[in-house]
Amino acid sequence: MANSDDRPRQNSLTRRALLGSGAIAGVAATLGTGAMAAPRVMPDNWDEEVDIVIVGSGFAGLAAAHEAAKAGASVALLEKMRTPGGNSIISGGVIAAAGSPLQAEQGIEDGPDVLLADMLKAGLNLNHMALAQKVSEQSAAIVQWTIDELGVEYAGLTHMGGHAVPRAYSTAVGSGSGIVVPQLEKLKELGVEPRMRTMLKHIIRDEDGRVKGVEVRERYTHPDPDSGQSKTIKARKAVVLATGGFGNDPGFRMMQDPRLTAELDTTNQPGATSEALREALNIGGMLVQPSWIQLGPWTSPDEKGMGLAPDFVQGTTAAYGLWINTQTGERFVNELADRKTRADAIIATGNKAIAFADEQGVEHARRRGSKVDRMLETGVLMEYASLEDMASAHAVPVGPLKATIERFNASVDAGADAEMGRYMQADQFKLAQEGAYYAVRLMPKIHHTMGGIAMNVDAQALDVVTGAPIPGLYVAGEVAGGVHGASRLGSCAYADCLVFGRIAGQNAAAEENWG
Amino acid sequence: MRLARKPYLAALAAVLLIVVGVAVAQGPVATGPQTVRTDMSCDPLPRALPEWHPPVPHTQRSDWPMCYTLATPVSYRSTTMAPHDRLADYLEMPQQSGIELVAETGEDASILPIHGDCATCHKDTQVLSDGHVPTTGMSMAQCSTCHVPQSDLSLSGKMPLDHRHGLAGVSCAACHSGDDTALQEPMREPPTETCQVCHGSFDDLAALTADVMPTNPHSSPHGAPFAECSLCHMQHQPSQNFCADCHDFDFNLP
Numbered sequence: 116m117a118n119s120d121d122r123p124r125q126n127s128l129t130r131r132a133l134l135g136s137g138a139i140a141g142v143a144a145t146l147g148t149g150a151m152a153a154p155r156v157m158p159d160n161w162d163e164e165v166d167i168v169i170v171g172s173g174f175a176g177l178a179a180a181h182e183a184a185k186a187g188a189s190v191a192l193l194e195k196m197r198t199p200g201g202n203s204i205i206s207g208g209v210i211a212a213a214g215s216p217l218q219a220e221q222g223i224e225d226g227p228d229v230l231l232a233d234m235l236k237a238g239l240n241l242n243h244m245a246l247a248q249k250v251s252e253q254s255a256a257i258v259q260w261t262i263d264e265l266g267v268e269y270a271g272l273t274h275m276g277g278h279a280v281p282r283a284y285s286t287a288v289g290s291g292s293g294i295v296v297p298q299l300e301k302l303k304e305l306g307v308e309p310r311m312r313t314m315l316k317h318i319i320r321d322e323d324g325r326v327k328g329v330e331v332r333e334r335y336t337h338p339d340p341d342s343g344q345s346k347t348i349k350a351r352k353a354v355v356l357a358t359g360g361f362g363n364d365p366g367f368r369m370m371q372d373p374r375l376t377a378e379l380d381t382t383n384q385p386g387a388t389s390e391a392l393r394e395a396l397n398i399g400g401m402l403v404q405p406s407w408i409q410l411g412p413w414t415s416p417d418e419k420g421m422g423l424a425p426d427f428v429q430g431t432t433a434a435y436g437l438w439i440n441t442q443t444g445e446r447f448v449n450e451l452a453d454r455k456t457r458a459d460a461i462i463a464t465g466n467k468a469i470a471f472a473d474e475q476g477v478e479h480a481r482r483r484g485s486k487v488d489r490m491l492e493t494g495v496l497m498e499y500a501s502l503e504d505m506a507s508a509h510a511v512p513v514g515p516l517k518a519t520i521e522r523f524n525a526s527v528d529a530g531a532d533a534e535m536g537r538y539m540q541a542d543q544f545k546l547a548q549e550g551a552y553y554a555v556r557l558m559p560k561i562h563h564t565m566g567g568i569a570m571n572v573d574a575q576a577l578d579v580v581t582g583a584p585i586p587g588l589y590v591a592g593e594v595a596g597g598v599h600g601a602s603r604l605g606s607c608a609y610a611d612c613l614v615f616g617r618i619a620g621q622n623a624a625a626e627e628n629w630g
Numbered sequence: 631m632r633l634a635r636k637p638y639l640a641a642l643a644a645v646l647l648i649v650v651g652v653a654v655a656q657g658p659v660a661t662g663p664q665t666v667r668t669d670m671s672c673d674p675l676p677r678a679l680p681e682w683h684p685p686v687p688h689t690q691r692s693d694w695p696m697c698y699t700l701a702t703p704v705s706y707r708s709t710t711m712a713p714h715d716r717l718a719d720y721l722e723m724p725q726q727s728g729i730e731l732v733a734e735t736g737e738d739a740s741i742l743p744i745h746g747d748c749a750t751c752h753k754d755t756q757v758l759s760d761g762h763v764p765t766t767g768m769s770m771a772q773c774s775t776c777h778v779p780q781s782d783l784s785l786s787g788k789m790p791l792d793h794r795h796g797l798a799g800v801s802c803a804a805c806h807s808g809d810d811t812a813l814q815e816p817m818r819e820p821p822t823e824t825c826q827v828c829h830g831s832f833d834d835l836a837a838l839t840a841d842v843m844p845t846n847p848h849s850s851p852h853g854a855p856f857a858e859c860s861l862c863h864m865q866h867q868p869s870q871n872f873c874a875d876c877h878d879f880d881f882n883l884p
Contacts, residue, residue: 197872198855205852205876292853299855385875419878493844 155319155398161328161349165191167623168329168350169357170391172309173201174291174609175592176357177298178616179623181264183355184305186624191348192307195314195335196386201359202593203612204295205384207425208286209273210609212258213251215282217272221541223280227251230282234607237277237453238565238600241404245572246598246615254610258284261613265297270484274434274538275605276412277453283606289426289484294609312336315391316345318354318588320398324578325629326354326587337386351630353587353623356576357616358391360564360593362408367393371405371566381561382411382421392594395568400588401579403596405566409603410559412457416466417495417556423486424495424555428470429605431480434540436472437523438557440464444506444515446523449535455602458559469509471554473547490555497554505552520546563603567596574619587626589619746797770797786884792865794884800828805865825859832857847873847881 166188169180177199180192198204212218213230231251235242261267267286274281286293302308314335319328328350332343361367365377367389381387396402413428414421432438433450438457440447447468448460461468472480481487490496499505502520506513524545526532532539568590569577575584576595592612599607746768748757758765765773777785785794795805805820829835835848850856850873861872862883873879 197861198858200852200855204855288851288853290851290853292851292855296853296855420876422877489845 155317155330157319157321157327158330158347160347162346163191164349164351165189166350166352166628167191167355167620168193168348168353169355169620170315170329171201171357171359171592171594172199172299173203173357173359173592174294174298174612175616175619176201176355177203177295177302178613179355179357179589179591179620180302180307181298181305182617182620183624184302184307186621188352188624190307191350192302192309193313193315193329193331194309194311196337196384197311199299199309199311200292200295202362202382202384202387203291203609205421206291206608207421207605208288208290208293209275209283209606210254210258210261210286210294210613211275211278211283211604211606212255212610213282215255215258215284217269217284218280218282221272221281223272223282225280225282227254229279230254233278234599234604237455237602237604239602241407241600243403243569243597243600246570247600249572250598250607250611250614253614254607257610257613257617260617261294261297265294265301267294267297269293273430273606274451274540276429276433276451276457277604278451278606279538291609294613312343314340314343315356315358315394316340318356318394318398319347320585320588324586326350326398326585327629329354338388340390349630350587351628352626353589355574355589355591355619355623356391356395356568356594357590357592357612357619358594359387360567361387361389361392362561362564363387364389368408368561368564371564372408375408375561379410379561380414380416380420380558382414382425383561392567395576395588395590395594396579398588399578399580399585400590401569401577401582403566403569404600405564405596407565407599407601408561409454409563409565410458410462411562412454412461412557412559413470414558414560415495415555416558418493420560422495423490423493427472427480427485427487427490427496428555428557430483430485431476432470432472432555435476435479435544436470437519437546438468438470439511439516439519441467441469441509441511444512445519446535449532449537451537453602453604454562461557461559466558468557469511469554470557471505471552473552474550475544475547477551477553487553495555499552499554501550502548502552505554509554509556520548563599563608564593565596565599565601565603567594569597570595570615572618573622574615575622587629589623591615591619768797769799770794773797784882787869787882790866791863791869791884795865819860822857822859825863829859842881844879845877847879847883 167179167183168191169176169183170193172192172194176192176194180190183190194201211230214226218225227248228251231247234247234251238247258269262269268288269284270287270289271285272281273283273285275283299309310333312333312335314332314337315329316332317330318326319330320326328348330345330347332340333346335343360383362381362383363385364387365375368375369377392402411421411425413425413433415424415428418424436450437446438448438450438461439445442464447464448457450457450470452460477487487496491498497505497508499508502516503513505511506516522534523532526534527539527543527545530539570590571577571584573584574589574591574595576588576590577583578585592615593608595615598611598615603611747766773785777783779786802817805824806817826832832848836846839846839848847862848857856872861870863869869883871879871881871883873881
């Protein structure tokens with residue numbers, strides 16, 4: 116069928132109004148979608164019909180597809196990239212569970228209220244309360260669901276920044292693939308496989324206000340918006356948007372925070388762009404909190420993207436080592452604070468900060484399976500024969516550095532971090548006076564976009580005019596906004612995506628067919 | 631000395647041209663569109679020499695003094711010696727992969743789109759370097775005698791993979807058919823399992839590339855979805871370094 120971009124617009128006034136608006140035209144030019152904002156015309160004939168169209172194959176999309184297929188709905192699961200899993204499959208492999216069996220084993224007291232308080236603190240109380248509450252209440256249950264339903268294997272608990280206690284289950288394989296791959300396998304059993312290189316071009320919302328289907332481009336080649344062939348898919352029950360964030364979309368990113376220019380590196384995969392989010396806005400979705408864009412504090416300028424550093428910086432140096440400002444030799448932040456606090460603090464040093472550990476810390480890292488040797492090979496982790504050598508290599512004043520270590524060791528003896536209030540690990544050890552030291556240079560990179568389409572606790576997308584749910588449209592995962600407020604805590608995205616993905620899938624399957 | 635040598639070379643060339651003429655006139659003639667000769671006099675030679683090549687009477691390096699001084703009808707890029715040294719190595723090489731076996735057993739080579747004669751498709755466009763030996767009739771294995779994999783002359787990234795497969799005797803139908811006899815209609819991208827019939831499992835591949843820097847490209851920690859051959863290795867378009875989307879891994883990939 117013809118590319119819908121060639122079709123006459125339903126309302127030429129809309130088009131003229133947009134053309135006349137310098138500001139909006141500027142957005143279009145920057146973002147380069149090749150199409151003007153306009154309502155979609157209902158097609159005379161659909162090329163394909165299913166019950167539910169799910170867009171995106173990360174945690175949220177796969178969880179939605181899982182529930183929808185289990186409920187007996189026919190599902191078209193779309194993924195614009197050549198590989199499934201989005202950012203989820205390459206992510207760090209940690210999922211928060213407050214009040215879990217592993218915590219009980221280790222004598223760690225925790226519960227949904229403690230997690231919620233942590234989320235609100237990091238989120239500067241901008242979190243949409245009902246949504247944050249839902250994630251915190253469901254976190255332990257959703258981890259159990261991954262074990263019981265998907266057979267996910269976990270290696271143990273990790274203490275993520277901003278959490279009062281260690282509560283993140285770490286996948287045995289050390290990345291999000293430990294959950295995405297079992298999700299894909301389970302879906303295959305249920306008869307659903309992601310359709311790769313199928314990009315959402317338009318959401319089709321009828322004049323009665325209901326979302327009734329989508330127009331996609333098959334054989335799409337990212338990032339060319341005009342690649343592939345156009346096709347319409349009727350969604351008898353609903354469309355679920357699980358299209359992720361826009362961390363790797365400098366144009367849209369800079370619209371929300373002009374400081375986050377294309378020069379900044381990101382941990383996100385190339386498909387983490389905004390076009391699906393903008394299409395949801397185009398058909399009347401409500402945008403919330405888009406300027407809250409999180410930078411990961413544990414990345415290094417000495418490698419591209421996420422790289423190898425974060426696991427070591429977070430898992431070892433933040434819990435068993437120290438982060439210092441190289442200009443002063445002093446600590447500048449609680450190394451286990453939330454991401455925003457730490458990223459802001461690093462930027463405030465002028466990115467002149469290193470994270471380091473001693474030999475005992477590196478031994479601990481090796482036991483955790485951290486890729487110490489690989490990092491030494493690539494040079495992102497630097498080994499020094501002594502503390503003095505490390506100081507000299509990074510132009511750190513050695514006297515103040517030694518004093519910093521003495522103060523920290525005194526805190527370890529005291530069982531409380533007098534300087535920064537950092538959580539003391541059960542096996543916390545003092546930093547060595549002698550022996551080798553290991554350092555990573557720190558530079559934050561764009562990691563997560565908190566804002567997105569407004570939703571309610573039933574994962575229904577909200578209309579920008581009425582504030583009511585848009586019939587037939589659900590959202591889940593990073594494309595939805597409000598759950599995390601100003602800053603998301605590490606390991607809370609997994610819980611968010613899986614909890615709301617499942618809710619979206621269940622509720623979409625329960626919709627009445629519109630035709 | 632140099633002056634004295636030239637007539638000697640000319641004489642040798644004349645003798646050899648006669649020998650070549652006799653061999654071509656009397657030897658069995660290759661049939662069909664295949665341009666790869668399989669009628670070489672040297673029995674242990676597992677693959678054919680190109681048409682232009684004079685017969686090789688023996689297979690030991692020490693038996694080839696003439697090769698080293700021969701005025702061949704082409705000028706080699708650098709030295710005359712190097713390719714022949716590699717040829718000697720090649721002759722002593724055992725069979726290595728399923729792909730070469732396919733070449734040996736002659737999967738219907740008549741439908742191969744390429745057979746070393748670049749001009750058939752590329753016409754007047756120069757695709758070989760200046761002074762390259764004629765390639766008509768060459769197989770991939772023969773290309774590799776000079777273009778040794780992972781050497782400076784490696785063809786990695788320089789020639790489309792469908793050419794390499796074609797030159798190795800892998801027909802279109804070998805990949806694009808359900809039952810290995812007929813071409814698929816419409817033609818689709820074959821699954822990774824098809825590649826693995828010849829190239830082995832990812833563990834096998836990972837072992838082959840264990841020393842590749844900065845990291846082993848066939849040992850991704852991202853799980854099965856990131857272990858599809860066609861993520862990087864394209865047949866009918868330039869290959870892509872998929873890892874480089876997120877990592878600074880500077881692979882030179884075939």
